[in-house]
Amino acid sequence: MHKSLSEFISPIKENKSNIMDSIDPTLIENWRKEQNENREKLKHYDTEPWQKHHRMATELRESDISNNNELRYVAGLDISFVKDKDTACVGIFVFDLADNFKCVYKDLKIVTMNQPYVPGFLAYREAPFLLERLDRLKRLKPKYYPHCIFIDGNGLLHGNKFGLACHVGYYSDTPTIGVSKQLFQVFGLEKNQKHKDRIKNELKKAGDFFELRSKIEGDDTLLGYCYRSTDLATNPIYVSIGNKISWDTCLWILRIVIKNCRIPEPIRQADLGTRKFLANLNKNKNNETDDL
DNA sequence: GCGACAG
DNA sequence: ATCTTGTCGC
Numbered sequence: 001m002h003k004s005l006s007e008f009i010s011p012i013k014e015n016k017s018n019i020m021d022s023i024d025p026t027l028i029e030n031w032r033k034e035q036n037e038n039r040e041k042l043k044h045y046d047t048e049p050w051q052k053h054h055r056m057a058t059e060l061r062e063s064d065i066s067n068n069n070e071l072r073y074v075a076g077l078d079i080s081f082v083k084d085k086d087t088a089c090v091g092i093f094v095f096d097l098a099d100n101f102k103c104v105y106k107d108l109k110i111v112t113m114n115q116p117y118v119p120g121f122l123a124y125r126e127a128p129f130l131l132e133r134l135d136r137l138k139r140l141k142p143k144y145y146p147h148c149i150f151i152d153g154n155g156l157l158h159g160n161k162f163g164l165a166c167h168v169g170y171y172s173d174t175p176t177i178g179v180s181k182q183l184f185q186v187f188g189l190e191k192n193q194k195h196k197d198r199i200k201n202e203l204k205k206a207g208d209f210f211e212l213r214s215k216i217e218g219d220d221t222l223l224g225y226c227y228r229s230t231d232l233a234t235n236p237i238y239v240s241i242g243n244k245i246s247w248d249t250c251l252w253i254l255r256i257v258i259k260n261c262r263i264p265e266p267i268r269q270a271d272l273g274t275r276k277f278l279a280n281l282n283k284n285k286n287n288e289t290d291d292l
Numbered sequence: 293g294c295g296a297c298a299g
Numbered sequence: 300a301t302c303t304t305g306t307c308g309c
Contacts, residue, residue, distance in 0.1 A: 079299075081300050088300085117300075119297035126299070153298050163298070178298085185297040192296080238298085299300050 031121050035162040047244045054252050057098035075146035076266025077130045080274035086113040091274040092133040094144045105144040108277045120159050123167035134172050148175045150266040155242035157224030169243025176242030199226045229258045
């Protein structure tokens with residue numbers, strides 16, 4: 001008749017601390033060391049011909065395979081999960097800017113995570129699966145290998161200045177841009193709160209002005225932008241460069257790939273696509289069990 | 293020491 | 300990340 005209070009409280013906190021306790025601290029130290037070493041080798045400037053003049057492909061020309069003089073193929077990479085399990089769907093979607101943003105390549109796969117999510121080390125959980133998809137794309141359809149990749153997570157906007165987007169950009173040697181929906185805890189608590197307050201005020205001040213950029217910097221270096229991409233959008237996104245791209249070019253592409261939604265289209269499609277893939281799997285599974 | 297912490 | 304209904308507005 002009378003349920004006890006404990007039935008309404010899920011032991012999430014307890015699980016969280018257990019997970020953290022089960023992680024080998026020396027492993028984390030090695031990860032941190034690797035991030036600090038690799039970040040020195042990142043190229044936070046334009047390296048590709050198409051970046052120099054901000055040239056975008058506008059017409060279909062099948063002749064110029066491996067044309068690197070124009071931005072044409074842009075990719076979105078993302079991973080969706082099953083409940084609280086380690087089963088996930090990793091997907092890559094490539095879009096053709098010269099053909100009205102048509103999806104010219106997609107590849108989805110069910111994978112099993114073998115590392116936990118540790119704040120600051122998201123790459124060690126997700127990046128291997130993302131890089132695997134990129135390798136496969138390069139092998140099967142090199143023509144569609146993207147000029148630039150959008151990653152669900154931060155790039156430079158990271159405690160060690162080496163977020164997931166940097167990680168993927170570094171190991172794939174491809175231009176990457178990181179986009180997150182929540183401001184990551186890059187600085188100390190109070191400094192982070194100041195950033196949040198300042199951003200809140202600037203958004204308020206800007207009113208309905210649709211494109212608002214607010215710099216997020218630490219130690220005199222630009223780490224990322226808080227960016228309100230759509231008019232009337234309440235929540236901004238947080239953008240940062242990963243590898244082989246400049247801030248200028250990053251913002252240029254960002255405006256191109258944002259359509260009507262807050263989330264840049266490549267990432268949004270990758271998110272929707274991987275979720276749909278999992279949903280269909282569940283549907284098929286249920287149909288089979290229902291028929292039995 | 294505690295708090296906070298992209299996906 | 301994931302679980303979720305309706306609801307308000309263009």
